[in-house]
Amino acid sequence: MSQAPVEYSAAVDCYLAAAGLGSASRRVYRISLQGWAWPLVDRRTPTGRERRGARPPLVPLALLDDPSAPKRLRRGLADRAATARPRTLTRELACLRAATAWWLAQGWITVDPATGLAPPTPRPGPVPVSSGASTTAGATAAAPDRARAALALRAPLRELALWHLLHESRAPVEQVLALDIDQLDLPGRRTRERAVAPLSWGPGTARLLPMLLAGRTAGPVFVTDRRAPATTPAADRCPVTGRGRLSYRRAAELFTAATRPLDPADRGWTLLVLRDRAPRSEPVRS
Known part of the structure; x- marks a missing residue:
């Protein structure tokens, strides 16, 4: 077990270094994980142009063990659902779940605050399908992200x-x-x-x-x-x-x-x- 970093962003850096992602994937994961820093301190994640270049707040990593952390993350997930596409929301949530599972395995946190998190149920209505998109049941645009998250797990x-x-x-x-x-x-x-x-x-x-x-x-x-x-x-x-x-x-x-x-x-x-x-x-x- 390595020594736990004090700050959330440092833990993000450690996870990304260990996950072995390519430069493009690492950038996507970093943006997604940084976005969760705001709800962890009861602040709304910036959207649109405001998010570009916004510096995330300092978050003690120990805050993820706080009993209120899951509730804060659920609130942040609901806020993001109002502005983010389902594909983006699924990717951001997969990134968070992969990182928290890894931190838990390192012993840096004692509980996984992302356990049980799920995107809000989408409202019924027509779903636009782009040209050439697959409509096979169970297929999602976030599948490559899920593969990367699975390969980053600590396993036998x-x-x-x-x-x-x-x-x-x-x-x-x-x-x-x-x-x-x-x-x-x-x-x-x-x-x-x-x-x-x-x-x-x-x-x-x-x-x-x-x-x-x-x-x-x-x-x-x-x-x-x-x-x-x-x-x-x-x-x-x-x-x-x-x-x-x-x-x-x-x-x-x-x-x-x-x-x-x-x-x-x-x-x-x-x-x-x-x-x-x-x-x-x-x-x-x-």
Whole structure:
């Protein structure tokens, strides 16, 4: 556990440095997180031209542990809902939930004031759809932001490696979970010719996979936490540890549980969120 910064903006800087975001994403996250400083001290967040160049107030980080912090944030969320587009509101809330979850994991705050925050229910009415926009149920314009927020979570090595591989390769979950170690070309950041379907990955996965596979040279890439039953086929069992291949159902459950603190609806997200965008240059934090 590192020493907690005293001020909110310093905590924002620490989070952004650890999240490994690109410069454009870091700017978006910073603007969103700075915007929450005003409601934390019972002030309305500037809008429009007033927000550009406005210096956020000084906020002690300890204020996030104050019992009134969730109420202040809800009030700030309601104020923003009156002027911000739903897409912007969802992004700003996802940024806050990702940051507070990280601060909580660092031990810098003792409660997450963003827990339970959700955008106000939109009024019924026609929803404009831009040309080429997807209308698939469950798809939102903020999906790339959700992927970045999920990848910034502190999670076990296996989960981080799986999430980054799904994010960077954009391969189906079934294909990734079916991978065996001897199918991987780790230096080349791709699968070998013997793989059923070729896929490649970026630097985040390239850093995590060797750590995940240390001491293992055969068997499934992603395995369960416990030894597999004796009836498990040899192809789905690690010859070194005896653990079985990780199932889609278990991988999905773990991701949904891990992302529940980031979800305004408190339900968690599906693994499909990770396939919405796959930047190749996104570093991973340890």
